[in-house]
Amino acid sequence: MNSMNILAPSILSADFWKLGEDIASVEEAGCPYLHIDVMDGNFVPCISYGMPVIESIRKKTDLFFDVHLMIDQPERYVEEFARCGADLIDFHLESTKDPERTIRLIRKHGKKVGIAIKPYTAVSALKPYLHLVDMVLIMTVIPGFGGQSLMPECLEKVKELRALLQEMGLEMDVQVDGGIKADNVHLALEAGANVIVAGSAVFKNDIKKNVQDFHKAMNV
Secondary structure, three states: OOOOOOOEHHHHOOHHHHHHHHHHHHHHEEEEEEEEEEEEEEOOOOOOOOOOHHHHHHHHOOOEEEEEEOOOHHHHOOOHHHOOOOOOOEEHHHHOOOOHHHHHHHHHOOOOEEEEEEEOOOOOHHHHHHOOOOOOOOOOOOOOOOOOOHHHHHEEEEEHHHHHHHOOOOEEEEEEOOOOOOHHHHHHHHHHEEEEEEHHHHHHHOHHHHHHHHHHHHHO
């Protein structure tokens, strides 16, 4: 994975009545990634969508599917998410007793691996797994609800993570998710993130203009 800046629109904020159109709009606007939040009502309070949605949109687009599993024991479903079209599977460090096994399973199915942490999990907890993954996702809001405000203290964790990666001699994508808008994205980039998840800030109102505003702010 490279370290260029990438905008990954989160379909959690799309209009599901016209999901295909909304996805086509972000693709036409030049977004290479689609961020797909899967929530089980257990690991996080909300329930979103699952395999059937991913499978149906996979048939219609070649975008890179960044599937963020906010579910308990994600290892139970890795094979199915791989089969229905994920390109990268992010799972939460807090969601499984055996993160290494989950990483191996994702690799076994030929997919890229992301590991995510909630706002109150220490960056140091990631250290044993950093050499095994392609991306780290630092949540910049409490996961489970769209439309929250960015928690600035989480950007300090991005800086801490970048310093740790440098110390370990690792180059990888660092993703942030939650409360990022075109007018504050520079804070995430300055902290060291390069993959930016945005939901309502992309899908509300004029999608193409929103993407353009992000790309301008991100020098994409």
